[in-house]
Amino acid sequence: MDTEAELTRRGRSAPGPGEERPRSASGPGSARSLARRGLQALPTWRGAAALGVLCTVFLLLFSNFVVQPFLIPSKSMEPTLRVGDRVLVNKLAYRFGDQPQRGDVVVFDGTGSFVREPAAENPVAGLVRGAASALGIGEPSETDFVKRVVGLGGDDVVCCDAGGRIKVNGVPVDEPYLYPGDAPSKVPFRIVVPLGTLWVMGDHRSQSRDSRDHLGEPGGGMVPVERVIGRADWIGWPVSRWGAAGPRGGGTADGGHG
Template sequence: MDTEAPHTQRGHSSPDEGEGRSRFVLSGAGSAPESDPDQDPGKAGWLTWRRAALLGVVCTALLLLFSNFVMQPFLIPSRSMEPTLAVGDRVLVNKLAYRFGGRPERGDVVVFDGKGSFVPEDPDGNPLGEALHGAASALGLAEPSDTDFVKRVVGVGGDDVVCGEDGRIKVNGVLLDEPYLYPGDSGSKVPFRIVVPLGSLWVMGDHRSQSRDSRDHLGEPGGGMVPVEKVIGRADWIGWPVSRWGDAGSVGGGRG
């Protein structure tokens, strides 16, 4: 019996193999493959933009959180702190400096909310506009709020701060050394004597002749004193421009 005949009649491929080849030929010879929606160029581009937008939102949110709780850039808008800080400088405000028991010290350069001391407690304004401006200033993209100020701490709670006719300042009877003053400026052209209440600060600009500070609010409610709880943080570093990178000028607490 010839057992090989059926095999020879099958040819060189089995029906299964032939069907497989036929399907392959039809697919490659003229039929277009089914489109994959995930590979559609328009959809892929849209997904890319969506991912980029989502990444931008997440990064912005993280920056705002970091700015609100750790370190905030602050744009210097005036000449009141020259030569220590110049107009256009962006200083990095350390918001953790006083958060864990630390308190502002004489010589510290601080940023504070002046509502209730330097400006009215509830200034009129657009809440939405203020919120947007606050977010922009928190990222260092806009000038700070009109209620935020940067000054140097001259007296802390309990200090007796005196300026005589000679324009020199004494704190608790000791003549204050102020190497940071703008060249040609005296400690103050306006004589004064105050005792700083506990929990408050007496603050002044380094460019005394160009600074509206605690002296200008002596006759107002609060007497020009800044409550410690209104301090936003300590200005530690100048981050911009690059040519002015370095310490922002705080000299309190023996930091030199």
């Protein structure tokens, strides 16, 4: 038997029993292979980052022009809206000629009506805060409010009649959304709403600072229609409260709008 020939053949093929298989320089555990896999993974991470940026930009554009989440920070709209609810504000509701109606729950910028012009803030901080608020993951702006429309421009709004109800244009208003046990208002008032503005109130009247509290201030508590951001149509969070943002209501006792 030619032992040398046998060893030569074995060396060119598989190793014999007890012999260690030599490692290839291009095997799965080699430095070259690891480097190659790293280079292949790099575009994947870049793609994921680019996708994340595109999704964020899309959400910001969507919230700025179509539907914006809004975090409810106070008890002023209970029981319709609770602290921690995230409502979805329909920004298209009044964009094509439609106007707010009595009973609508609206989100608006209260600058000039509910609050004074805020002091200038750091531009970067303002951008971050605005983005977080637009995505519904941060506190809303200190100038943004959510209330219910009770009076429209030209309406004569009075509190209260002999039955303790608010009257609009001489007709009592049916308000099924009021917080249980709350009076329509403990503060008497009579106001003719200027054209182009709204008289707004919270559903939890005893816990709400609304148009009533700003009567003697510049703007008189009237919200200009152009300051309305949108209509709060749906509750998006928590899941247990998914659905429409409470009853619209706000009609007169006989079912009309007065």
